[in-house]
Amino acid sequence: MKMDRLSHPAKIALFIMFGVLLFAxxxxxxxxxxxxxxxxxxxxxxxxDVADAAVQLGKDTGVAWWVWPLVLLFFCFVLGIIAVxxxxxGGVLYVPLVSGFFPFHLDFVRxxxxxxxxxGALAAGPGLLKRNFASLRLALPVALIASSCAIxxxxxxMALPTNVVQLFLGITIMGIAILLxxxxxxxxxxxxxxxxxxxxxxxxxxYNDPATGELVQWKTHRTLPGLLMFIIIGIxxxxxGLGAGWANxxxxxxxxxxxxxxxxGTSKFLLSITDTSAAWVYLNKGCVIPLMAIPSIIGLMLxxxxxxxxxxxxxxxxxxxMVIGVLLFAGGKALLKGLGI
Amino acid sequence: MSDIIHTGKASPEQVTYANMLFYGCWxxxxxxxxxxxxxxxxxxxxxIPLSQVPLMWSEPVGxxxxxxxxxxxxxxxxxxxxxxxxxxxGIVLLAGxxxxxxxxxxxxxxxxxxxxxxxxxxxxxxxxxxAASGIVGGGAH
Numbered sequence: 001m002k003m004d005r006l007s008h009p010a011k012i013a014l015f016i017m018f019g020v021l022l023f024a025x026x027x028x029x030x031x032x033x034x035x036x037x038x039x040x041x042x043x044x045x046x047x048x049d050v051a052d053a054a055v056q057l058g059k060d061t062g063v064a065w066w067v068w069p070l071v072l073l074f075f076c077f078v079l080g081i082i083a084v085x086x087x088x089x090g091g092v093l094y095v096p097l098v099s100g101f102f103p104f105h106l107d108f109v110r111x112x113x114x115x116x117x118x119x120g121a122l123a124a125g126p127g128l129l130k131r132n133f134a135s136l137r138l139a140l141p142v143a144l145i146a147s148s149c150a151i152x153x154x155x156x157x158m159a160l161p162t163n164v165v166q167l168f169l170g171i172t173i174m175g176i177a178i179l180l181x182x183x184x185x186x187x188x189x190x191x192x193x194x195x196x197x198x199x200x201x202x203x204x205x206x207y208n209d210p211a212t213g214e215l216v217q218w219k220t221h222r223t224l225p226g227l228l229m230f231i232i233i234g235i236x237x238x239x240x241g242l243g244a245g246w247a248n249x250x251x252x253x254x255x256x257x258x259x260x261x262x263x264x265g266t267s268k269f270l271l272s273i274t275d276t277s278a279a280w281v282y283l284n285k286g287c288v289i290p291l292m293a294i295p296s297i298i299g300l301m302l303x304x305x306x307x308x309x310x311x312x313x314x315x316x317x318x319x320x321x322m323v324i325g326v327l328l329f330a331g332g333k334a335l336l337k338g339l340g341i
Numbered sequence: 342m343s344d345i346i347h348t349g350k351a352s353p354e355q356v357t358y359a360n361m362l363f364y365g366c367w368x369x370x371x372x373x374x375x376x377x378x379x380x381x382x383x384x385x386x387x388x389i390p391l392s393q394v395p396l397m398w399s400e401p402v403g404x405x406x407x408x409x410x411x412x413x414x415x416x417x418x419x420x421x422x423x424x425x426x427x428x429x430x431g432i433v434l435l436a437g438x439x440x441x442x443x444x445x446x447x448x449x450x451x452x453x454x455x456x457x458x459x460x461x462x463x464x465x466x467x468x469x470x471x472a473a474s475g476i477v478g479g480g481a482h
Contacts, residue, residue: 065391066381103395107402119435122366129359132351136358136446140461147465151472162401201457206347215349272362273465276439277472283429283436284414284475286406290428291394294377301370 065291068102073295076116080303085310086323088180089271090300091117091243093323096173096330099166100337104292106162106169110241111287112296114279117243119297120304121271132207133265138220138258141201143270145227146234146244147277153238154281163338169240170335176246177327180320183250191257194219197227198256207262218259226256238278243271354449358442365438373431380424387424394425414475440469 076094083090095113099106128134157165194204204219220226229251237244248267252258258266282288351359379385389397389409397405405411412419420426443466450459 063395065395068395069381103399105399105401105405108398108405115432115435119366119370122362122435122438123370125366126359126363129355129362130351132349132355136352136355137458140458140465144461144465144468147472148468151468158402202455204347206349208349215347217347273439273469276436277469279436280469280472280475283432284473285402286411286413287402288429288432289394289398289405290377290380290425290432291391292398293432294373294428297370298374298377 069291069295072098072102072292073299076296076299077303077306080300080305081307081310082303082319082323083300084304084307085319088323089117089243089245089268090120090304091241091275092173092176092246093326094296094300095240095242096169096327096334098296099169100330100333106165107158107287108289108292110157111279111282111285112289112293113241113243114275114282115288115293116296116300117241117271118275118279119301121243121268121275123301123304124268125272128265128269131265132205133261134269135203135205135258135262135266137202137205138252138262138266139270139273141203141227142230142252142266143273146230146237146270146274149231149234150238150274150278151281153235153240154278155238156235157239157241158281158285158287163340165239165338166334167338170331170333170338172236172240172242173327173331173334175331177324177331179246179250180324180327183254185249185253185260185263187260188216189253189257189259191219191221193221195221195223198223203256205262207259209261216259216261218257218262220256220258222255222257226251229255234274237271237274238281241278241282243275245271354446357445361442361445362438365434365441369431369434369438371431372434373428376428376431380428383424385422385424385427387426388420389425437473440466440473443469 075098076090079093079097080090083093091113094116095109098104098113099109102109104112125134129136198204198220201223203223204217206215206217208214209216229247233244233247233251236242236247245264245267248270249260249263252266253260253263380387381391383391389411393409397409400408406413411417417426417429421429443462446462447459447466450456450462
């Protein structure tokens with residue numbers, strides 16, 4: 001099937017339109033049944049301890065149980081397309097947007113956000129490793145620091161009151177938006193001499209660049225400060241369930257001097273390790289509800305595949321600025337929520 | 342280590358890691374999709390009735406655990422035959438893949454006398470097993 005260039009933005013707009021329509025259906029259903037009779041009927045019919053316990057909540061939007069997973073599946077599909085086109089990870093968009101506009105508690109959004117980031121990273125890992133865009137040698141020391149700190153971050157996130165986490169999440173998301181706006185990554189940073197630690201850890205390598213057909217050799221410098229930065233990155237990844245590609249790439253590229261392709265590839269691969277440790281903490285604490293987490297994962301993965309196909313032809317500059325705007329808005333919303341405004 | 346000649350090709354251990362990750366990841370995602378369909382179409386009865394989940398997911402995790410009688414840590418494994426908890430099979434496979442992929446790295450590094458990297462790989466496995474064990478639990482708000 002042949003597609004012309006103009007059909008891609010039209011298709012994206014169509015997807016977004018369907019998303020809005022689904023939201024409208026949910027909102028309509030919500031307004032149509034606000035007398036709480038739905039929950040009483042459900043509870044009466046269930047005849048189960050759990051159902052009896054749920055009555056204590058006494059709160060029901062009247063929306064059928066299947067509406068939100070369906071909306072979430074579609075929303076995450078669109079999010080997956082946008083994330084790829086904007087060059088950001090799914091988790092960084094998922095957590096602020098889903099916590100801001102869906103009825104899920106932040107605990108479950110962070111749990112699902114980590115699973116979303118983890119699944120995306122695991123799926124991308126094999127291709128990146130085989131093409132040598134992700135370096136195991138570069139990742140191993142960094143991953144150990146980041147994953148240990150992600151556990152700490154996950155516990156911190158669970159121990160702090162929700163409004164405090166919301167507040168920090170808002171600040172972080174707005175900071176990420178500014179970072180995306182200002183960051184000027186370098187395709188091939190100049191590293192005149194590898195430092196002692198980089199040499200000792202063998203943090204060097206080469207990859208065949210398919211764009212130029214050249215063999216690109218690389219090595220790292222400022223390795224110690226770079227490694228130390230992953231303490232903060234790991235804590236933030238675990239605390240907010242964001243994934244951390246937005247922070248990994250500038251540190252690997254601008255600070256440590258890895259070429260952009262290696263920085264991006266290794267960052268994505270790193271997420272599969274860092275997010276694993278935090279994901280286990282959230283999983284063990286009961287923060288993963290399959291009914292909402294799985295449509296999120298599947299939707300975002302499907303969206304990413306479509307996004308990758310569109311990437312070859314689309315001009316992502318506008319989308320990148322749009323995502324920065326959305327992040328600023330979602331960050332501001334989280335900030336206000338955290339402040340109780 | 343600086344005398345390694347780079348050809349641009351991935352090292353054998355990196356390719357092994359990639360292959361293991363590929364099958365584990367897609368196996369996990371496939372399993373997740375199948376168990377989810379069994380769950381939402383009511384083929385397997387869930388622990389928490391589907392209609393009740395939306396009442397709990399807007400509350401903090403502590404409330405969800407208490408009202409849903411949901412166990413923490415690996416306690417979910419006793420509910421594995423329930424429609425909602427059977428989904429954890431795929432999730433656990435995804436979350437466990439990194440640990441499995443790290444194991445073959447240790448003998449490879451030891452054989453090459455790269456003891457630092459062997460230690461790094463071992464330490465990572467220990468860190469991830471610690472996270473997975475649920476030893477440090479509780480305290481959810």
